[in-house]
Amino acid sequence: MTKNPLAEAELLFRRRRWAQLIKLLEPVEAIFHENVRFLFLLGAAYLQAEDIGAAYGCLRRGRQLDFRNVPVMASLAAVHVRRGESDKAIQLYIEILEREPKNVPARRGLDYLRRHANDFENHDSSSANRLMKRLYPVAPARAGRFLWLLAALALGGLLAVAGHVAWQQFKQAKNRRPEIAAIWLSAAEVAEPVGSPGSYRLVLVAADALAVFEKAKNLFQAYRDEAALVEINRLLNSNASPAIKAKATLLRSHARDPSFLSLPDRFNLAEVAAQPYLYEGVAVAWKGLPANIRNSDTALGFDFLVGYQEARQLEGIVEVQVPFAASISEGQALELLAVVRPKAPPLAGFYLECVAIHPLLP
Secondary structure (H helix, E strand, O other): OOOOOOHHHHHHHOOOOHHHHHHHHHHHOOOOOOOOOHHHHHHHHHOOOOHHHHHHHHHHHHHHHHHHHHHHHHHHHHHHHOOOOHHHHHHHHHHHHHOOOHHHHHHHHHHHHOOOOHHHHHOOOOHHHHHHHHHOOOOOOOHHHHHHHHHHHHHHHHHHHHHHHHHHHHHHHOOOOOHHHOOOOOOOHHOOOOOOOOOOEOOOOHHHHHHHHHHHHHHHHOOOHHHHHHHHHHOEEEEHHHHHHHHHHHHHHHOOOOOOOOOOOOHHHHHHHOOOHHHHOEEEEEEEEEEEEOOOOOEEEEEEOOOOOOOOOOEEEEEEOOOOOOOOOOOOOOEEEEEEEEOOOOOOOOOEEEEEEEOOOO
């Protein structure tokens, strides 16, 4: 087996070696089942091999993991066309064009659906198959040797400039978020990092308090804001000095707004439930089913059955509050992007303040 099956898979995809691509990727599916690119490549190969059921399974999974991935969306639309589900295909093509108005595969797909709807209803005809295959995902045609030579020469001309820019960026990597780098501890704060008055949940020694502060800064610099917020909460709930807590609060103010695509650290329900105070203000992305929906003119709330989106395993039930207009129904599988909010004493536990709702495909 190759050390990097995805790299070899990309080569086979460009060469349109569909059988070899399937043979390469099927044995490692358990390893890469969370990798969207892997699911796209395998799903595309299945589609080209006319294994429509397997293609649908891969591409549907890829869509659930990244519902904005355009190649996955276009390929899944082609699967719907092949299955005679024109309405679902049209919905996906339109969604692609809303994001990329000049997207060629989506425009081609809508054009074929408009002009050859009757042909698509007859899946056994050679003309229908030929038309549908034009919608299947393939790598762009390989350019001629002359174009490759020109590209190589152009690339060589840019290497010196690009190398210089890359070196400058490398030297400044630690300060790529200058607002974070500008927050530092004074000599006096370093000398007395602990000693907060009052009560606190965690007790840190001096070295640990300083290490947690630096860890939070490093995580922010690496754009791992949710993990950084956990360390900030660790300081705020500890015996760290008031000065360090103030600096930690200032760091918190620079956290980015969460999104489904910028959430490298994803904490599960068990982690959050064990210590909700460490996850206050931290974003999570969980899948499940809504239940006991409470909808009024001013608010929407429901109980979220975490992990139960396929009605197999229930991880737990969490209260969700939605501070914006939304329409959901019981039995509709969802992925929620939400912020953890510990409940006010004397209540224990936490609830989720919803940021975004993504309906999962059936």
